[in-house]
Amino acid sequence: MSKENIDNIIKNQHIFFNSGATLDISFRIKQLRKLKQLILSNENIIFNALSKDLHKSKFESYISEIGFVINEINHTISHLKKWCRVEKVKTPWIHFPGKSYILKEPYGNILIIGPWNYPFHLIFAPIIGAMSAGNCIIIKPSEISNNVSKVITNIINKNFSSSFIYSYEGGIEETNLLLSYKWDYIFFTGSNTVGKLIMKKASENLTPVTLELGGKSPCIIDENINIKTAARRLIWGKFFNSGQTCVAPDYAFIHKNILKEFIEELKITIKEFYGTHIISSTYYGRIINKKHYIRLINYMNYGKVIFGGKYNETSLYISPTLIINTPLDSCIMNEEIFGPILPLFKYDNLSSVVQFINNKPKPLSLYFFSKDNKKINFVLKNTSSGSVCINETLSQISSPYLPFGGVGNSGMGKYHGKYSYDSFSHKKSVMEKNYFLDLKLKYPPYKTPISFIKKIL
Ligand code: NAD
Numbered sequence: 001m002s003k004e005n006i007d008n009i010i011k012n013q014h015i016f017f018n019s020g021a022t023l024d025i026s027f028r029i030k031q032l033r034k035l036k037q038l039i040l041s042n043e044n045i046i047f048n049a050l051s052k053d054l055h056k057s058k059f060e061s062y063i064s065e066i067g068f069v070i071n072e073i074n075h076t077i078s079h080l081k082k083w084c085r086v087e088k089v090k091t092p093w094i095h096f097p098g099k100s101y102i103l104k105e106p107y108g109n110i111l112i113i114g115p116w117n118y119p120f121h122l123i124f125a126p127i128i129g130a131m132s133a134g135n136c137i138i139i140k141p142s143e144i145s146n147n148v149s150k151v152i153t154n155i156i157n158k159n160f161s162s163s164f165i166y167s168y169e170g171g172i173e174e175t176n177l178l179l180s181y182k183w184d185y186i187f188f189t190g191s192n193t194v195g196k197l198i199m200k201k202a203s204e205n206l207t208p209v210t211l212e213l214g215g216k217s218p219c220i221i222d223e224n225i226n227i228k229t230a231a232r233r234l235i236w237g238k239f240f241n242s243g244q245t246c247v248a249p250d251y252a253f254i255h256k257n258i259l260k261e262f263i264e265e266l267k268i269t270i271k272e273f274y275g276t277h278i279i280s281s282t283y284y285g286r287i288i289n290k291k292h293y294i295r296l297i298n299y300m301n302y303g304k305v306i307f308g309g310k311y312n313e314t315s316l317y318i319s320p321t322l323i324i325n326t327p328l329d330s331c332i333m334n335e336e337i338f339g340p341i342l343p344l345f346k347y348d349n350l351s352s353v354v355q356f357i358n359n360k361p362k363p364l365s366l367y368f369f370s371k372d373n374k375k376i377n378f379v380l381k382n383t384s385s386g387s388v389c390i391n392e393t394l395s396q397i398s399s400p401y402l403p404f405g406g407v408g409n410s411g412m413g414k415y416h417g418k419y420s421y422d423s424f425s426h427k428k429s430v431m432e433k434n435y436f437l438d439l440k441l442k443y444p445p446y447k448t449p450i451s452f453i454k455k456i457l
Contacts, residue, residue, distance in 0.1 A: 001313055002190055003177060006168060006177065006178070009138070009163075009166050009168075009291060010109070010138065010181055011161050012160075012162065013136040013137075013138070013166070014109060014110050016109075016161075016164055017106075017108050017135070017136045017249050019108060020166055022095065022106060022134040022135065022136065022164070023106070025080060025081060027134075027152075028075055028131055028133075028291075029080060029130055029135075029368040030081065031131050031160070031164070031165075032073050032076060032077050032128065032131055033077065034131065034325070035073060035124075035127070035128075035131070036070060036073045036074075036077075038159055039066060039069060039073075039155070040152065041125070041333060042155055043066060043365040045137060045446070046061070046066055046120055046148070046151055047062075048065075049120075049145075049147035049148045049150070049151045050065060050120065050147075050148060051190060052147040053119065053146070053148050053288065053351065054117075054145065054241065054242075054244070054285050054428055055284075055285045056284060056285055057254075057282055057283045057284075059107035059283070060240060060241060060283075061284070064118060064121060064240070064241070065118055065120040065121045066120065067187055068121050068125070068252070069120065069121055069124040069128070069425050070399065072124075072125055072128050072400060072416070072417070072420070075400045075417055076128050076129075076132045076417075076420070076421065079417075079418065080132050080421070083104070083119045083132075084104060084363070085102060086101050086102070086103060087102040088100070089101060089102060091431065094457065095209045095431065095433065095434070096152035096437070097434060097437060098187070098432060098433040098434075099429055099431075099432050100383060100429070100430065101432075102162070102404045102427050102429055102430070103428040103430055103432050104133070104421075104425075104426070104427060105134075105426050105428050106135040106424065106426070107133075107135055107139075107184035107185040107424060107426055108135060108184035108185075108250055109115070109135065109136050109137075109183055109184050109426070110130045110135045110136065110137045110138070110186070110187065110424065111137075111138050111139075111178055111179075111181075111183045111186045111187070112126045112130065112137060112138070112139045112140070112187045112188075113139075113140045113175060113178075113186070113187070113188045113189070113190065113198070114126075114139070114140065114142055114185075114189055114190075115189050115190045115191075116142035116145035116148075117145075117241060117244040117245065117246065117338075118148065118241070118287055119141060119145035119148035119149065119152075120148055120151075120152065120246075121151055122189045122212075123139050123417065124152075124211075124230060125416070125420065126187045126189075126415060126420065126424075127139065127165070128420060129187075129351075129415055129419075129420025129421055129423055129424045130187070130321055130424045131165070131183075132421045132424070133267065133424035133425040134182070134425075135185070135424055136163070136164055137164070137165040138165075138166050138168055138178065139152070139156065139166070139167045139168070139364040140167075140168050140169075140170065140174065140175055140178055141167065141169060142190075143169065143174075144288055144289060145288065149169050150154055150169070152167055153167040153169050155227030159431060167193065179198070179202075182205045182207070183205070184207065185201070185207065185208050185210075186198060186208075186209045186210075186362045187206055187209070187413075187415075187423070187424075188209060188210065188212065189209045189212040189213075190212075190213070190214075191214060192212065192214060192215070192409060194410065195213045195444070197302045198209060198211065198413050203228035204292050209412070210405070210411075210412065210415065210423055211406075211411040211412050211413065211414070212246070212404075212406065212411050212413070212415075213246075213364070213406055213409065213410050213411035214246045214336045214338065214364060214410065215250075215336055215361055215362070215363045215364050215406065215410040216250040216251065216333075216335075216337070216352075216360065216361075216363055216369070217248065217249055217250050217337055217363045217364050217365040217367065217385070218249070218252075218253065218357050218363060219234060219250075219252040219366075219367040219368075219393070220250060220252070220253045220347075220350070220353055220366075220367070220368045220369070220370075220379065221234070221252060221254040221255060221258070221262060221369045222255055222350075222368070222370035222371070222372060222375060223255035223257040223258050223270050224370065224372060225258075225369045225370060225371060225391070227258060227261055227262055228265060229391075230262070230391070231262060231266050231268075231269045232269050232366075232370040233369075233391070233392050233393050234249060234266070234369075234392075234393060235266060235269045235270055235273060235320070236273070237249050237367070237392075237393025237394045238283070238320075238340070238342050238393070239270070239273070239274075239320045239340050240394065241285050242284065242285035242286060242318070242339065242340045243339045243340040243341065243342075244283060244285070244287070244288065244292075244339060245340065245394065246338075246377045247364055247365040247387070247393075247396075248315070248337075248338075248393075249342070249367050249393055249396055250336065250337050250346050250363075251326075251337070251343040251344070251370035252342060252343075252345070253340065253345045253346075253356075254344060254346060254347070255343070255346075255347060255348065256346045256347065257348075259346050260331050263306070263322065263344060264277075266307070266322060266344075267307050267322070270308070272406075274320065278310075278320065279310075279317050286315060286316045286317055287316040287317070287339060288316075289316070290316065290410070292338070293311070293313065293316050295339075296318055296337075296338075296340075297311055297340040299331075299332045299337060299339070299341050300323065300341065302323070302326050302327065302331065302332040302333075303323035303324055303325045303326035303327075303329040303330075303332070303343060304323060304325045304345075305321060305322070305323050305324065306322050306344075307322040308319055308320050308321035308323065308340075309321050309323075315407050318339060318340050318341070319340065320340045320342075321340055321341045321342065322344055323342070323343050324344050324345075325348070326343040326345070328329045328345075328356070350375060350379070353436050354378070354379060354382050356381055356409050356440045359428075361384070361409030361410070362386075362407045362408030362409055362410055363385040363387055363404070364385065364386045364387070364410035364411070365385055365386060365387045365388070365389065366379070366383055366385040366387075366388045366389075366398065367388075367389050367392075367393050368388070368390055369390075370390070370391070371391075372430060382407070384407055384413065385407065385410070386404070386405055386406040386407050386410050387402065387404065388401045398418070399416070399417075400416055400418075401417055402416065403415070403416060403419040404416040404419070405419075411423045425453035441453075
């Protein structure tokens with residue numbers, strides 16, 4: 001698409017937003033219902049595109065992409081009227097007679113930029129928030145997951161007015177073109193490096209941003225656990241989508257007293273999940289492209305492979321891989337792995353593990369398997385991360401009642417459920433007074449002694 005065309009679409013979105021059409025709650029609900037129907041009727045096309053881009057199984061595609069989005073739409077439709085209500089708040093007595101309340105208003109024109117790993121979910125989940133709050137939207141899906149990008153563009157551009165929502169496909173050049181416009185809000189999901197570029201660009205117009213970024217999410221395995229269940233949950237969370245999940249456990253510290261037994265259980269679990277000829281498993285994904293494939297193969301040089309370590313360039317396959325003896329200062333421990341390689345470490349002192357985590361940038365998620373409440377509280381109190389999941393992996397992100405987002409290096413801003421609506425709404429404070437009383441003491445010339453002001457305030 002030419003610059004002139006996108007220019008026109010953005011101009012028309014401003015006109016449409018200023019018409020006030022999106023302020024009507026029933027308009028927003030109607031659009032959300034329409035979106036839901038379109039997703040349901042395109043389910044097989046979406047499954048196929050996810051399979052082409054990532055060899056994602058139908059089950060993983062449903063629970064982490066289509067099903068997730070449908071749940072968010074249902075939850076939003078059933079709560080939206082309540083969320084949009086005017087919020088009455090107290091008024092300090094000094095302002096009597098008066099009333100105060102908070103109005104939720106849409107920001108206006110929104111840009112949503114998505115990544116390739118959950119290419120459907122991570123474009124549609126923010127769309128739901130932006131739509132529910134009454135904004136006009138331009139989306140830029142990832143060019144790397146190009147099959148899904150095309151499906152998204154078809155769903156949006158063939159069925160909605162481009163003055164309300166429009167999908168603009170492309171890579172760096174197209175994203176930069178979009179970033180050259182003034183937006184009322186930018187919602188970005190992707191890497192820390194690009195996140196910084198987005199924030200820099202946004203700062204030129206003082207545009208607020210949500211940055212959903214990545215990082216290394218640690219996992220700690222205490223000694224007093226149900227080994228079989230913990231192993232299953234760790235393997236599931238790590239190798240879901242072949243480890244290409246922003247909240248995947250990146251590495252694991254295992255208590256020395258269960259180390260051997262736990263590692264054996266991890267190996268058994270991988271075989272139970274994917275069989276012995278994993279490359280033929282329909283439940284196991286592929287690496288998105290050659291660049292990431294090569295990056296991941298290189299990581300295998302940093303430690304001793306004790307399970308897996310198999311790969312095939314033609315099909316971009318890397319088997320679930322467990323490695324030990326990884327130097328803590330090696331690149332694999334300083335970069336987000338984002339693939340099916342799990343470094344394992346032994347520990348005997350929880351404080352030292354916490355210290356290690358705290359010496360690194362704040363993670364997006366932290367996982368702790370333990371039955372000991374004292375230790376759980378210790379970890380919760382002494383670490384900072386976007387989210388924590390105790391005795392499970394990944395599941396914290398699927399609740400619409402929990403805000404999802406990072407902290408520090410793993411991002412800023414939260415969404416999911418009501419938090420999505422909140423992210424895309426400006427909370428406008430209003431104080432309303434009448435003419436009944438007008439205290440003269442606040443006006444010049446100021447005659448009231450400060451001591452009296454101190455008392456009444
Ligand atoms: P990315 O940052 O490379 O790309 C994200 C988007 O930015 C894409 O749409 C891409 O076209 C665009 N882009 C890329 N380079 C650009 C540039 N130089 N200038 C302008 N735009 C540019 O990220 P990715 O590789 O698609 O996704 C992987 C990363 O995303 C990982 O770090 C992962 O942890 C993170 N992630 C975070 C979340 C979350 O919710 N926090 C979810 C998924 C992925």
